[in-house]
Amino acid sequence: MNDPDRRTKMMQLAAGTVFLAIVVVVALIVVNGSSSDSAGEPTPEDAGEVAQALRGIPQNGMVLGDPSAPVELAEFGDLQCPVCKGYAEEVLPGIIENQVKNGEVKIDFRNFTIIGPQSLPAGAAALAAGEQGRGWNFVELFYKNQGAENSGYADEAFLKSIAKAAGVKNMAKWNQDRAKLTSKVEETTKEAQQLGFNGTPSFALKGPGAKELEPIGTPSSTGALEEAIEGAG
Amino acid sequence: MSYPSEDNLRRWIAFVAALGVGVATYIAIVESGGGSPVCLAGGTGCATVAKSSYSHVAGVNIAIFGVIGYLLLLASAFFANDAARFGGFLVSLGGFGYSVFLTYIEIFKIEAICQWCVASAVLMTVIFLLNATRLIAYGGNELQEAR
DSSP states (O other), X not given: OOOHHHXXXXXXXXXXXXXXXXXXXXXXXXXXXXXXXXXXXXXXXXXXXXXXXXXTOOEETTEESXXXXXXXXXXXXXXXXHHHHHHHHHTHHHHIIIIITTTSEEEEEEEOOOSOTTHHHHHHXXXXXXXXXXXXXXXXXXXXXXXXXXSSOOSHHHHHHHHHHHTOSOHHHHHHHHHHTHHHHHHHHHHHHHTTOOSSSEEEEEOTTOOSOEEEEOOSSHHHHHHHHHHHO | OOXXXXXXXXXXHHHHHXXXXXXXXXXXXXXXXXXXXXXXXXXXXXXXXXXXXXXXXXXXXXXXXXXHHHHHHHHHTTOOXXXXXXXXXXXXXXXXXXXXXXXXXXXXXXXXXXXHXXXXXXXXXHHHXXXXXXXXXXXXXXXXXXX
């Protein structure tokens, strides 16, 4: 039996949902299309802010924090990854300000290159800055000036401008080091895969006395990450 | 205008949804192992797409949502009532809309094409057209037996 009213209502509802779907898809495309495709140039203000946030915290290679901190937090990230940028700006500052500064945890940034071909040289450039105690300044400044994924912005000129702004003193050494450190980036990428990670950023913890890193995935907030660190300690 | 019988439409929906379950399950299984789908003609498009940040929503691989969507569409083909017709239409509309968005992202943002994603987008488009036809032709016939 056919019910004309019921049918009319159903068609109206279907038309409404089609309209809504079109609006949502167009909005998604507009929002993603308007996100900046071009990377920024690091400004002295950026460099100053980063230096201020990291002031007084020891940096050894890519490890931020007291080398004798009981807990090690390994962050597996890709410098081109927008989620890592968001994490660096919203979640990690709380950890750095408290648990890193008070010597509870040290954070080791390890490259997990998954976004595109420029992630590898970018990761090596960060490690080379780390050889001069500026690894975290490099990472933070890279994120601050990050462009759209795989848009080609992370070229030689960009990496050099980040290194200079990060405070790398010996650019010739930085240049030599990053060529050597490419293999290190590949190693940590394999390590991340062996830990079962398939996205960035992903985290792993090593508590006092532990021999192996324990994968913890991607805690959703500063609080969740704090709890995980406390649990490991 | 004459439409295919609802029975035929349901058979086609079930067939295409089953193919979709296969494609999405393949992508989900490969990626859960830390790998990426193998492009049939070689190339690295699938790896680039699979490892981009767009491949996950709230930390969940979108292939998992694909598997769930195709299973719902498959289920909708087994019932000849308005809930199944409208439910199938809604799920396929969502899947089709998201496929349009992901195809845009592949072409203009990631600048890499994954054949498996394209295959899924084509299947979702076909299934959306089948469900739209089913709803237009047979929606509102709650008490009518499937023809």
